[in-house]
Amino acid sequence: MAEKKKLILLTNDDGITAPGLVAMYRHLTEISDVHVVAPETVQSATGHGITLSQPLLTSRVEVENAFVGTAVAGSPADCVKLAISQLLPRQPDLVISGINSGANVGINVIYSGTVAAAIEAAFLGRPAIALSLYLKRDVPPDYARTATYARRVIEQIVAAGLRGGQVASVNIPSLRANEEPTGVKVLRQCTRPWADTYERRKDPRGRDYFWNSSVFTLSTDEADTDVAALKEDYITITPLQFDLTEHGVLREWAGKKWGV
Amino acid sequence: MAEKKKLILLTNDDGITAPGLVAMYRHLTEISDVHVVAPETVQSATGHGITLSQPLLTSRVEVENAFVGTAVAGSPADCVKLAISQLLPRQPDLVISGINSGANVGINVIYSGTVAAAIEAAFLGRPAIALSLYLKRDVPPDYARTATYARRVIEQIVAAGLRGGQVASVNIPSLRANEEPTGVKVLRQCTRPWADTYERRKDPRGRDYFWNSSVFTLSTDEADTDVAALKEDYITITPLQFDLTEHGVLREWAGKKWGV
Numbered sequence: 468m469a470e471k472k473k474l475i476l477l478t479n480d481d482g483i484t485a486p487g488l489v490a491m492y493r494h495l496t497e498i499s500d501v502h503v504v505a506p507e508t509v510q511s512a513t514g515h516g517i518t519l520s521q522p523l524l525t526s527r528v529e530v531e532n533a534f535v536g537t538a539v540a541g542s543p544a545d546c547v548k549l550a551i552s553q554l555l556p557r558q559p560d561l562v563i564s565g566i567n568s569g570a571n572v573g574i575n576v577i578y579s580g581t582v583a584a585a586i587e588a589a590f591l592g593r594p595a596i597a598l599s600l601y602l603k604r605d606v607p608p609d610y611a612r613t614a615t616y617a618r619r620v621i622e623q624i625v626a627a628g629l630r631g632g633q634v635a636s637v638n639i640p641s642l643r644a645n646e647e648p649t650g651v652k653v654l655r656q657c658t659r660p661w662a663d664t665y666e667r668r669k670d671p672r673g674r675d676y677f678w679n680s681s682v683f684t685l686s687t688d689e690a691d692t693d694v695a696a697l698k699e700d701y702i703t704i705t706p707l708q709f710d711l712t713e714h715g716v717l718r719e720w721a722g723k724k725w726g727v
Numbered sequence: 728m729a730e731k732k733k734l735i736l737l738t739n740d741d742g743i744t745a746p747g748l749v750a751m752y753r754h755l756t757e758i759s760d761v762h763v764v765a766p767e768t769v770q771s772a773t774g775h776g777i778t779l780s781q782p783l784l785t786s787r788v789e790v791e792n793a794f795v796g797t798a799v800a801g802s803p804a805d806c807v808k809l810a811i812s813q814l815l816p817r818q819p820d821l822v823i824s825g826i827n828s829g830a831n832v833g834i835n836v837i838y839s840g841t842v843a844a845a846i847e848a849a850f851l852g853r854p855a856i857a858l859s860l861y862l863k864r865d866v867p868p869d870y871a872r873t874a875t876y877a878r879r880v881i882e883q884i885v886a887a888g889l890r891g892g893q894v895a896s897v898n899i900p901s902l903r904a905n906e907e908p909t910g911v912k913v914l915r916q917c918t919r920p921w922a923d924t925y926e927r928r929k930d931p932r933g934r935d936y937f938w939n940s941s942v943f944t945l946s947t948d949e950a951d952t953d954v955a956a957l958k959e960d961y962i963t964i965t966p967l968q969f970d971l972t973e974h975g976v977l978r979e980w981a982g983k984k985w986g987v
Binding site for chain 2 (some may be wrong): 549
């Protein structure tokens with residue numbers, strides 16, 4: 468009897484027809500059954516939002532020459548919740564989120580819908596991998612090539628023993644045709660803040676509004692972080708977790724006397 | 728010369744007119760200058776979303792017998808970014824988010840807009856405290872009383888040495904008039920998942936939709952966590968951080984050979 472094929476849930480935050488998802492789908496079907504459940508529309512920087520007070524509309528979407536999937540009018544985390552609890556025939560062996568159009572390194576990890584989908588899957592006990600492409604202004608994105616690298620990294624992460632409840636976030640640099648990645652590195656998330664800038668404007672009725680004009684640039688300040696290595700064209704792997712407790716402070720404060 | 732008064736930024740995710748925010752404002756003005764910059768509308772479960780591709784409209788809102796503040800048509804994290812970079816006269820000495828209508832314990836911490844606002848403030852180097860009221864079905868919420876407890880806990884957290892970049896999340900139980908909190912405890916975030924349930928329905932045109940029907944209940948399974956203690960009517964304090972790196976796995980994987 469043939470071994471039952473593995474099942475992968477593929478999602479993202481750029482929407483179900485995004486080129487990064489389609490490119491990744493082609494590779495994943497060579498190694499697994501793949502179900503696509505992804506947002507109907509772009510959900511970038513939605514963070515880990517979920518939809519509780521609104522219904523989640525779903526629709527069957529056919530992406531030409533690729534797949535038939537389910538589009539959800541919700542966030543990336545909604546897609547994972549709905550897929551795992553309602554839509555998939557069984558628990559997925561792996562959840563892949565991406566390939567996102569844009570890097571998810573440093574504190575941007577917290578804002579990322581791509582990473583939120585992977586973390587949601589980990590909440591629910593699944594192993595999960597978030598994939599992101601670092602876009603460069605003067606290098607056209609090549610999702611097919613990026614997906615080839617992503618697949619090789621996914622296979623190595625799975626071989627390294629990614630377990631249910633664990634998350635790996637992978638970032639891949641955009642490269643010109645004659646360039647290669649510098650290498651592959653496992654690194655921590657850089658937690659250095661970036662300065663926000665806004666342009667202040669008036670609407671046609673004189674009401675103030677602000678438009679975020681921050682330019683996210685990678686710095687090489689902290690060499691042992693995702694940010695610095697990606698800037699040097701490494702493919703970066705960062706294992707993530709979702710225990711936000713600051714255990715050092717916890718130990719310190721637990722010894723104090725508190726009351727009301 | 729009089730010492731310059733401290734400046735507190737007060738925000739939330741329930742919207743600028745929410746009773747929890749108004750109740751907290753009254754207490755904070757007794758100890759500090761307070762600026763209110765909060766979402767125009769309810770932003771519950773928005774997670775750590777930010778607005779990059781849309782403008783952020785702002786308006787001056789007067790909440791009767793309380794304050795004049797700035798409403799932002801965006802997420803809690805947007806409010807903090809905009810307040811700190813554009814709207815406040817100087818860097819706030821403390822950022823308070825809440826009091827939220829509903830507990831933010833366990834993995835809900837990740838979905839919480841209230842906590843996201845506090846974490847955003849910490850990114851930007853400020854000390855921050857998130858405040859949440861655990862609602863019980865049969866106990867009417869008493870924000871004035873909750874704010875009294877919250878103020879005492881805030882004072883103790885500040886006295887304990889909350890530094891820039893640090894976050895404390897405080898949860899306070901709803902109590903009947905004749906009840907008192909069991910005590911105050913410093914505890915870790917419970918990371919146990921909760922099962923999602925959805926109702927599947929058809930819209931008037933036959934399209935499938937799903938409505939999240941999960942009932943969030945506190946369990947007492949893990950006694951050393953926020954969830955179990957809040958259930959027993961403790962006021963809980965959990966110090967939070969935003970480094971999502973899983974350092975144990977990082978050390979393990981960093982020693983492996985990777986390549987593409």
